[in-house]
Amino acid sequence: MGVCDEGHLLDVNEALRRLAEAIPIPGLPAMVADRDDPAMDRSAMDGVALRAGDGRSPRRLLGTLFAGDDPSRFTVGPGEAVGIMTGACLPPGADAVVPVERIQREGDSVLPLESPTAGDHIRRKGEQARAGNALLEAGRPWSAARAALAAQIGRELPLPRRPVVGVAPTGDELVANPTPWQIRDSNGPMLEVLAFRLGAEVRRLPRLEDEAGALERALRNLEGIDILLTSGGVSMGEKDLLPGVLRAMGATLLFHRIRLKPGKPMLAARLGDLTILGLPGNPVSAYLNALLFLPVALARIQGGEALDPWKEGHLAGPVLNKGDRPLLHPCQLLEGQLHPLPSKGSADLVRLAQADACAWIPPGGTGAGRARYLLLP
Ligand code: AMP
Ligand code: MG
Numbered sequence: 467m468g469v470c471d472e473g474h475l476l477d478v479n480e481a482l483r484r485l486a487e488a489i490p491i492p493g494l495p496a497m498v499a500d501r502d503d504p505a506m507d508r509s510a511m512d513g514v515a516l517r518a519g520d521g522r523s524p525r526r527l528l529g530t531l532f533a534g535d536d537p538s539r540f541t542v543g544p545g546e547a548v549g550i551m552t553g554a555c556l557p558p559g560a561d562a563v564v565p566v567e568r569i570q571r572e573g574d575s576v577l578p579l580e581s582p583t584a585g586d587h588i589r590r591k592g593e594q595a596r597a598g599n600a601l602l603e604a605g606r607p608w609s610a611a612r613a614a615l616a617a618q619i620g621r622e623l624p625l626p627r628r629p630v631v632g633v634a635p636t637g638d639e640l641v642a643n644p645t646p647w648q649i650r651d652s653n654g655p656m657l658e659v660l661a662f663r664l665g666a667e668v669r670r671l672p673r674l675e676d677e678a679g680a681l682e683r684a685l686r687n688l689e690g691i692d693i694l695l696t697s698g699g700v701s702m703g704e705k706d707l708l709p710g711v712l713r714a715m716g717a718t719l720l721f722h723r724i725r726l727k728p729g730k731p732m733l734a735a736r737l738g739d740l741t742i743l744g745l746p747g748n749p750v751s752a753y754l755n756a757l758l759f760l761p762v763a764l765a766r767i768q769g770g771e772a773l774d775p776w777k778e779g780h781l782a783g784p785v786l787n788k789g790d791r792p793l794l795h796p797c798q799l800l801e802g803q804l805h806p807l808p809s810k811g812s813a814d815l816v817r818l819a820q821a822d823a824c825a826w827i828p829p830g831g832t833g834a835g836r837a838r839y840l841l842l843p
Contacts, residue, residue, distance in 0.1 A: 474723075475723050475724055475725040475730060475791065476721045476723065476724045476725060477724070477725050478724055478725060478726050478758065478792070480721075481720075481721045481724045481732070481734070481759075482758065482759065482762055484720045484721055484734070485720055485721075485734050485741075485759055485762050485763060486762050486766060486771070486772075488718065488720050488734075488736050488741070489736075489741055489762075489763055489766035489767060490766070491607045491608075491766050491769055491770065491771075492608065492769050493604065493605040493606065493607065494602065494604065494605070494606050494607070494608060494612055494616070494769075495604055495621075496600065496602065496603055496604040497600075497601040497602040497612075497615055497616060497619055497621075498598060498599065498600055498601060498619070499595040499596065499597055499598060499599045499601055499619060500597065500619045500620050501597045502591050502592035502595070502596055502597050503592065503593075503594040503595040503618070504555075504589050504590070504591055504592070504593070504594065505591065506537070506555040506556070506591050507555060507556040507588050507589070507590055507591050508553060508554065508555050508556070508588065508589040509550045509551070509552055509553065509554050509555075509556065509563045509587060509588065509589075510552065510563070510587045510588065510589050511552055511563055511565040511566070511587045512550070512551050512552050512565065512566050513549075513550060513563045513564050513565040513566045513568070513569065513587065514527070514547040514548065514549055514550060514563065514564050514566075514569055514576050514578075515531070515542060515547060515548045515549075515550040515556055515557055515560035515562070515563050516542060516546070516547040516548075516560055516562060516563075516564065516578070516582065517542060517543075517544060517546075517559060517560060517561060517562070518561050518562040518581075518582040518583055518584040518585075518586070519544075519561075519584075520544060520545060521578075521581050521582075522577070522578050522579075522580065522581050523545065524545075524572075524575045524576065524577045525545055525546055525547035525575060525576050525577075525578075526545060526546050526547070526574060526575050527546075527547055527548070527549060527574050527575060527576060528540045528542070528546055528547070528548050529548060529549065530548065530549035530550070530551070531548055531549070531550045531551065531554040531555070531557060532551045532554055533551055533552065533553030533554050534553075534554075535554055535555075537554065537555040537556060537557040537558070538557070538558060539557070540557040540558075541557060541558045541559045542557050542558070542559035542560040543559055546559075547560075547576055548560065550563060556588060561584040561585065561588075562582040562583060562584055562585065562586040562587070562588065563582075563586055563587035563588055564576075564578045564582050564586065564587070565587060568580060601615060601619070602615065607769055607770045607771065608768070608769025608770055609769075609770060613626075626768070627667075628665060628666055628667040628768075629665075629666050629667070629692040629693060629763075629764050629767040629768060630666065630667045630668075630669060630690055630691050630692050630693075631661040631666035631667070631668055631669070631691070631692065631693045631694075631695060631760070631764075632669045632671045632688060632691040632693070632694045632695070633654055633657045633658050633661065633668060633669070633670060633671060633695045634654075634671035634672065634673065634674050634684070634694065634695070634696050635651050635653050635654045635673050635674070635696070635697045635698060636673065636674040636675075636676060636681075636696055636697065636698040636699035636708065636747070637651075637673070637676065637697075637698045637699065637747060638675065638676045638705070640673055651673065652749055652815060653697035653698070653745075653747070653749055653752045654670070654673075654697070656749065656752070656753055657695050657697065657745070657752065657753075657756055658670060660753065660756050660757065660760070660843065661695065661756070661760060663843040664757075664760055664761055664764055664843065665764055665768075666693070666760075666764055669690075669691060671684075671688075671691075671694075672684070674696060674699070676699065676705040676707060677707070678707050678710070678711050678714075681699075681707055681708065681711045682711050682714070682715060685711065685712070685715060685737065685742075686715075688740055691740060692739075692740070692741065692763075692767050693740075693741045693742075693743065693760070693763050693764070693767070694740060694741070694742045694743070695743050695745060695756060695760070696708060696742065696743070696744050696745060697745045697746070697747050697752045698745075698746070698747030698752075699744070699747065700722070700731045700732070700733045700744040700745070700746060700747075701731040701746060701747070702731070706731075708733065708744050709722055709733055709744070712733075712735050712737065712742065712744075715737060716737075717735040717736060717737040717742070718735060718736045718737075719733065719734075719735050720734040720735055720736065721733065721734055722734075722744075725791050725792065726754075726755075726791055726792060726794065727787070727789055727791040727792065727793045727794070727812075728746070728748060728750050728751035728754065728794070728811065728812030729745075729746055729751040729754055729755040729794075729812075730746070730751075730791065731744075731746045731751075732744065732745065732746060732751075732755045732759070734759065741763050741767075743755070743756065743759050743760060743763065746812070748811075748812035748813045749812075749813065749815040749818065750796070750809070750811070750812045750813065750814060750815065750817075750818045751812045753818060753842075754794050754824060754840075757775075757840060757842070757843070758775075758840075761773075761775065775840055775841075776826075776838050776839070776840065777823075777838070777839055777840070777841065778836060778837070778838055778839075779799075779802070779803070779804050779823075779825075779836075779837060779838075779839050780802070780803050780804065780834075780835065780836060780837070781797070781803075781804045781806065781825055781832065781833075781834055781835060781836070781837040782800075782803045782804060782805045782806070782834060783805065783806055783834050784806075784831065784832065784833045784834055785806045785825065785827045785831055785832055786831040787827045787828065787829055787830060787831040787832070788831070789829060790829045791829060792826060792827065792828055792829060793826075793827040793829075794824040794825070794826060794827075794840070795807075795809060795824060795825050795827050796809050796814075796817045796818050796820070796821035796823075796824055796842075797821055797822070797823050797824065797825050797839065798820065798821060798822055798823075799822040799823050804823060804825050804837060804839055806825065807820055807821055818842075821842055822841065822842060823839045823840060823841050823842055824839060824840050824842060825837045825838070825839045826838040826839065826840075
């Protein structure tokens with residue numbers, strides 16, 4: 467065991483759970499049917515509405531009813547029928563629908579190819595719900611289907627919006643034209659693209675200085691941002707100031723330091739309604755931690771839970787993992803198999819950029835065979 471791989475690092479699943487729990491989901495109100503569903507007997511098919519009792523005898527067509535038409539325009543008597551489109555309501559007198567595929571048409575009359583039965587292809591008034599029925603209890607998370615249900619019962623809904631993610635790298639070493647002892651900011655553009663690909667509206671923020679006062683001022687000035695992604699400044703160095711500054715500001719630290727390689731220094735906090743994901747500075751760590759944690763925060767703000775991102779595949783060769791933390795290892799996906807890349811670790815952006823996926827390697831390493839993996843968007 468390496469000296470840094472202590473037992474007090476938080477398990478990744480526990481960290482994901484804490485993050486999810488800290489972000490309230492805007493729950494739905496209770497939903498009650500405002501009227502019968504359907505409100506009248508409706509056709510489930512394009513066809514003709516007729517009286518089943520007339521059997522297979524020819525019917526004279528009176529006209530056609532389209533979805534949205536008042537069905538009382540026609541009354542279907544013996545030997546009569548009305549053309550009816552899906553969603554149109556049954557005219558008085560009719561008790562069955564014969565689909566267009568099951569009729570023969572000659573001029574103004576139609577001949578059913580088989581004997582209809584009363585109720586055929588009709589969605590009965592109230593068969594889905596009765597006016598006043600409880601459809602959904604209060605507090606359920608949003609889903610597309612629940613939004614549709616709310617609309618169906620006549621509730622005004624706000625247009626869904628994408629959560630706003632601000633991206634702010636830290637590090638005084640980041641400059642546009644680096645000397646050999648400086649570097650360019652690669653995390654900023656990487657996290658902007660990742661947040662965009664994961665469904666966020668992205669804001670580019672100024673670099674955060676490695677100085678406590680400036681850091682605090684910047685953190686107080688994040689109007690309109692739902693999630694702040696920072697990179698760097700959360701590790702054990704003398705200029706890793708973010709955890710201390712957040713504590714001093716009264717933020718709730720959800721976790722700091724997780725049992726994952728790369729990405730041990732990962733931090734998450736809440737400052738009022740703002741969620742802060744303090745990603746490690748090393749590019750591979752920043753990317754993989756954002757990939758694991760950002761979807762959870764985005765989904766909760768949007769009103770639901772994130773989908774499970776893990777896939778199962780076949781690892782083409784062994785991967786060593788000498789530490790006692792699970793390892794996410796960059797792989798290329800070739801013909802459906804995961805081929806491990808010779809990654810040099812958390813700073814190896816080159817191998818990360820060549821990878822399509824990252825395989826989950828348990829402590830101790832693994833041989834070729836089944837493996838869980840994440841696709842890299
Ligand atoms: P830190 O956690 O701030 O000590 O950063 C860890 C490592 O990541 C250092 O080598 C940093 O120079 C590097 N790093 C930090 N931020 C970035 C960035 N935005 N782009 C590329 N590398 C970075
Ligand atoms: Mg730094």
